[in-house]
Amino acid sequence: MTTLKKILLSGLCLLGPLPAKADNLLIWAPVRVSEQSYKATMGFRLPFEWETSAGADLALASTEGEAIQPGSEQATFWGKITKARVTPAGKAQQDASIRIDTLRGSGSLMLSRSRSFILSDSLDLQTSRAVSVGYAAVETRQTSVTATQALKLIYPWTGTSISAGSSVTDFGKDFSSSVGVSQTVLPNLNLNASVTDPLSSERSASVNVNYRVSW
Incomplete structure (x- = not known):
């Protein structure tokens, strides 16, 4: 050593x-x-x-x-700037972050924006968009650009949320989408189900239960 x-x-x-x-x-x-x-x-x-x-x-x-x-061994430098604006009707946030892995020669830059709205007494809406640029020296495709967007409808009184999202990599070379639903069964118990690429013949589905304990 x-x-x-x-x-x-x-x-x-x-x-x-x-x-x-x-x-x-x-x-x-x-x-x-x-x-x-x-x-x-x-x-x-x-x-x-x-x-x-x-x-x-x-x-x-x-x-x-x-x-x-x-x-x-890990030695990663990172930086982030964030601006958030909160109003009685919702919240808007913008982020820019960078990570550099000094040992493996990789790094990433991400720009994101998210917003949340109170649409009615029984319905909230969340939207997010992000663009990330990544570099990995050991990968075949060393540089990649990925754009993602997501939308979520939330019913606070029932603990139910419905989400949809999509991502595009390298200006259309790779595309994926997903839809999902989440249900709060108990205060610390959530049931989640999602389908990836629902319009594709290679679609896949998953169901999981999460239980959270804090102490």
Whole structure:
């Protein structure tokens, strides 16, 4: 094990007892993922009209013999700016984010916009659009551009929501769509069903139940 890796592993081992956040402007979230793996998100945020945040994700894992597990290292730089506007009738938000994986030579840039409306006493509407540009040095298609949009109708009093979405990659080379429904059965129990590419002969469906516990 190199000296640099020893130092990084020793530093991550000490992250556990530290406070998760020093103040409102500091992002500091160390996590012990397992007995031999550690992860830390660190950075800062600036409370401007466009809320700005930037930082890095660091991770490392070792074997029982204290050797570094191949491929476990992570050193990703990220940045994000967000502007949100809240009114009695709904909320609008715009985001721009970037991630750069310094170890694997990949990165992504995403621009997104979302809005939510109160259509009536029994119906809410959410819409979102996003464009992302990705680069992966090891992929056959190194650069890709993906545009997505989604719409969701929500019935707050019954806990039911109906959603539809679509995505286009590289200006029409790949296209996919989906429709789904979600139903709240109990306060912490949700039933979800979705169909991917419903108009295609290769369509697929999934049904799952989610139960959330907080403590």
